[in-house]
Amino acid sequence: MEANLGTLLTETRNSRSADIDTLPTEQMLRLINEEDATVAARVAETIPAIAQAVDAIAERVRQGGRLYYIGAGTSGRLGVLDASECPPTYSVPRDMVQGLIAGGDPALRVSEEGAEDSRERGVQDLVANGFGQSAGLDVLVGIAASGRTPYVLGAMEHARDAGCLVIGLSCVPGSAVEQAADLAITPATGPEVITGSTRMKAGTATKLVLNMLSTGLMVKLGYVLGNLMVNVAPTNAKLVDRAERIVMEVTGVSRERASGLLREGGNVKTAIVMAARGGSREQAEAQLQAANGVLRAALAAAPGTAA
Template structure:
């Protein structure tokens, strides 16, 4: 552990406890700016991983993020956000953390050290060959994550990893490894800082790009947003307005017919009936642009 970049002492913060509040926040902000530069060095790896996630999900596969501690929590967060943002089933993108739900709020002793526990957790999900498992670990050596990737390989699932150290152990177990080397933390070993930020940004890319490519967006609009409250119903109507340049009243009329942003947009822009719009979207696997183009 002592040889890992994420466990080294940061020479810029050796006197951290003597700094004033403004000095400390300035230092942290400066260190955070290095994260996006580190990610840029790994863009080819990230793109390769995203491409295979899209391919497998088009086949009907599921995406599993799996990790321990901060890494596990970040995976759960990204998975949970897919449901309201992209209208996905909770089964489609899932986050798994060592120690289960209890570990989201508190440490579960020994959970991250068990490879067998990861195998059990994935077996409980009925992991299969069209799924994707992405192991997340700042250190790149967490036994729980290693166990998950080994089992995923046995099943024939596609495997990816996200770590923050070079030549990470989990990289050797993943077909599509991503290493974002963020270096020593301001607070030594506290990988919820730069390492965690890097992981969150990479997860943002994976889920967002995948969902856009799967037809969950039209232009840069969230056309599969789930309108579960008054605010989101209003947002849905305004998305229709933005996409079609229609009035609020017209957007409201079309939305009330189907309660589907996608269907309303296709109705208006392709100039078709409700039934025709639904049929076109079904034929084009929910891709609004392709549905509209088919009528031009």
């Protein structure tokens, strides 16, 4: 595998940028931008696979499973980024979506390049973070732009042996990551502007796919009403303002009333049900619980809302 590394799609030279070091600055940047513009189309080609992944992940998370991302270098950092943004955006438990990177948290800032070469460390990191403790319901997304990172492959093989769903996200069709997955997502972004610099087009594609996976999951779980993040945690001034505006938008109440409902109800969904039905916090919480936490279902019998 190592001997053929130079033949990988992500490692081949891009003929369009062969003389990039001789170009005027603006022309150089336009070239980079033009190459970046091709990424969305490559991701669009994989949407059927992404849709299958979202449905499969949601089914397992509803039953108590968790979503894990694992990768090295840029791939690992993007997975950790996506996972870390789920709790503040959707108020989900911190262990529902987890991101693991070869070399651990220090590698988020300082690359530990050798860490990606160990299959065993991939397995160890999964085990140390509780993967597989949810009766086979956990899901692993192995992320590797090149499709051949040993750290990721070791983790994927362990997850499959544990009877868990394994999704492979890479940018090289036919790669080892694609073959090791139950479900493969492979946006073929092609040669990079700077040869082998997969933090560029491949990294952009990875970020787009991860956005779809986590956002799609949260929509399926009922954490969104329309396009409003009704599960947002109002933990800072910006998010308090957003929470108030969401309550105002859905119910039509004033800013002052929305603020009071949030203080009384403790969160956006409870505040909205209280405004819609005129009941207490306890009543609103019971109605949401009966609707499995899905606000749209809880509001179905509540007249006078804008939802």
